Amino acid sequence: MCLGLPMTIVETDGISALCEFRGEQRRVSMLLLSDPPAGARVLVFIDTAVRLLHEAEARLIGAAIDGLGAAINGEDCDHFFADLIDREPQLPEHLRLD
Structure with a gap:
């Protein structure tokens, strides 16, 4: 089973972003989204942001x-x-x- 995490973008270069959920940070792909800004909430599956929240x-x-x-x-x-x-x-x- 795969769970999507509601992560917050800390910083982004448009291709990938450093995102955070409950103190854990990880770099995720932003290729499926249209360059959301820092502070935006995104749903992340397997280190890929799939949509804005x-x-x-x-x-x-x-x-x-x-x-x-x-x-x-x-x-x-x-x-x-x-x-x-x-x-x-x-x-x-x-x-x-x-």
């Missing part, structure tokens, strides 16, 4: 990662997924039949 979405992804850690450790994880409690799962728009 809004701050709220980056927080939700971070909470989900914390929730997975809690679940693995046998701890209560419901509060990490508060946005999903009491609602039916929704298909992405491109998969809906309507």
Whole structure:
């Protein structure tokens, strides 16, 4: 399984960027994006930034990662997924039949 990390661009040269997530920094490819500036939040898979994130979405992804850690450790994880409690799962728009 591969997890995407919501990382913040620290510095970039347009081709690659130094990005940070919770104190860990790594150099990631920026070739799939249109030169986002330092401070932008990006979703990173296998050291490649795949899309820009809004701050709220980056927080939700971070909470989900914390929730997975809690679940693995046998701890209560419901509060990490508060946005999903009491609602039916929704298909992405491109998969809906309507």
